[in-house]
Amino acid sequence: MTRACEQALAIWQAGVDAVGGYAATRAALDDLPRPDRILAVGKAAASMARVALDHFGPLPCLVVTKDGHGAELPASVQLIEAAHPVPDARSLMAGRALRQAVGAMTEGSHLLLLVSGGASSLAEDLVTGKTLDDLAALNRAMLAEGLDITAMNARRRQISRIKGGGLLAGFKGKRADVLAISDVPGDDMMVIGSGIGALPDAYGFAASTRIVASNSVARAAACDHARALGLDVLGDAETLHDDLAALVPRIGARLRAMPRGVLVLGGEPTVVLPPNPGRGGRNQALALALAREIAGDPGLVVVVGGTDGTDGPTDAAGAIVTGQTWGQGAAEALTAADSGNWLERAGALLVTGPTGTNVMDLLVALRT
Numbered sequence: 001m002t003r004a005c006e007q008a009l010a011i012w013q014a015g016v017d018a019v020g021g022y023a024a025t026r027a028a029l030d031d032l033p034r035p036d037r038i039l040a041v042g043k044a045a046a047s048m049a050r051v052a053l054d055h056f057g058p059l060p061c062l063v064v065t066k067d068g069h070g071a072e073l074p075a076s077v078q079l080i081e082a083a084h085p086v087p088d089a090r091s092l093m094a095g096r097a098l099r100q101a102v103g104a105m106t107e108g109s110h111l112l113l114l115v116s117g118g119a120s121s122l123a124e125d126l127v128t129g130k131t132l133d134d135l136a137a138l139n140r141a142m143l144a145e146g147l148d149i150t151a152m153n154a155r156r157r158q159i160s161r162i163k164g165g166g167l168l169a170g171f172k173g174k175r176a177d178v179l180a181i182s183d184v185p186g187d188d189m190m191v192i193g194s195g196i197g198a199l200p201d202a203y204g205f206a207a208s209t210r211i212v213a214s215n216s217v218a219r220a221a222a223c224d225h226a227r228a229l230g231l232d233v234l235g236d237a238e239t240l241h242d243d244l245a246a247l248v249p250r251i252g253a254r255l256r257a258m259p260r261g262v263l264v265l266g267g268e269p270t271v272v273l274p275p276n277p278g279r280g281g282r283n284q285a286l287a288l289a290l291a292r293e294i295a296g297d298p299g300l301v302v303v304v305g306g307t308d309g310t311d312g313p314t315d316a317a318g319a320i321v322t323g324q325t326w327g328q329g330a331a332e333a334l335t336a337a338d339s340g341n342w343l344e345r346a347g348a349l350l351v352t353g354p355t356g357t358n359v360m361d362l363l364v365a366l367r368t
Contacts, residue, residue: 005320008301008366009350011226011262015364016307018221021047021116021356024213025179029055032177035112037061039101041094041123042116042193043084043308044181046070047356049077049114062101064094064123066310069354084121085313086139092132095125098196099162102170109173117183117308117358119193120153125161135159143312146243146272149184153194164190165200168207175206182214183308183358185241185267215266215359218307222264222364231366232261240267240361244285252293255300255365263365271337278338281312283361287319287348288330288339297323301366305350308358314340316349318361 001009021044029052038061040049045065050073053061062078063070070079080097082090105111124135138159142152157164168176178199184191189198189209199207215238223233240247247269254263271282287304294300305311305318319339325348333342343349 004301004366004368005322007229008303008364009320011222011229011264011366012303012305012362012364014225015218015222015264015362016355016357019181019213019218019307019357019359021181021213022051024181024357025114026051026055028179028210028212032112033110033175035059035177036109037101037105038112038114039098040064040114041098041119041196042181043069043118043354043358044116044356045114046073048116048179048181049073052112052114062097064098064119066118066122082122084118085143087121087124087132087135089132091122091124092126094123095162098123098167099125099170102167103172105171105173107172107174111171111173111176113168113176113178113197115178115193115197116181117192119196120156120163123162123196127159127161130159144273146270148241148270149268150191153191156194160194163194163196165195165198167196168198168203169200171203171205173205177207178209179212180209181357181359182211183360185238187211187214213357213359215362218359218362219264219266222362223262226262226264233264234258234261235263235265238266240265240269240363243270243272244282244289248286248289248293252290255290255294255302256297258300258365258367260367265363266360268360273337274335278333278336278341279314280337280340281306281314281316283311283318284314284316284339284343284349285334285337287321288334288343291321291325292330294321294323295326299323299367303350303364304361305352306361307355309352309355315351316340317352318350319343319348320350321348
């Protein structure tokens, strides 16, 4: 890996580290009383629950997270790992477990609910008449249509008993505190996890909700690290919320015109998938498409990755591309939505493992 690639990756990683679930949640706990029960759901659920247990001591705790994201939790924690981005039977088991745990809390009790992105798929309790097949089909259809997260979560809430404030509607205790890591534009509690941590329209308990980490925090930390390396920051914006077909030409033109320095962008692009897509995710597709935009440029490095360490149904976060990445077969791979396999053969995949957070995606472009 070249020095420029190492610098660009270090800037990207600084952004991710700044929104780590453990540190971000720890900073919010001093203001909260000791709860009687902890519930954590989402891709960052394990790290958020772990710090709460470290802070408050042993407590009944249920964690619902993605496969492979529940490592290093105490043995006393009830852990349910489920599928993402398309839910499975364990997602329904997790949704029922969450609803039952909330409903079992007694008068005078205090709940700490920890929410992060991914909860929409990982936990569900369906309205009467809907089945797992209906839920999986809905998720597959939404992914293929390239809907943004706000539109997807609005559809999910329509068939859910626990989304959109439904989970806390069953709380009969005295106080509920919700801490959330935002993976959505605008940091709206009704959109994060399809509103699994949102307050119901009417409730009779004391409540607080707080966003503890977001894409803006990650971008700011990435920019700070770039400046610490002596680099000029040329831009910092949440502008990745668009379909790749519209997004790539805009970013490509900006990259080609970049002077020396660093550009940091955040958000969540969408991709319309063909029938029978190959392997990859939106970040891998964006990275490979940008490789075409900067092909032949000797001074550019672009890192694109999901801050949770995964990109769609793959174990890569995204990719690192340069002006030399684009090559034979890349165009066909893009058309077939098979960017992951092509980038792997090119040695360009970004693989981090689970990061303990999830604040959408982060793009770092560096011109030396």
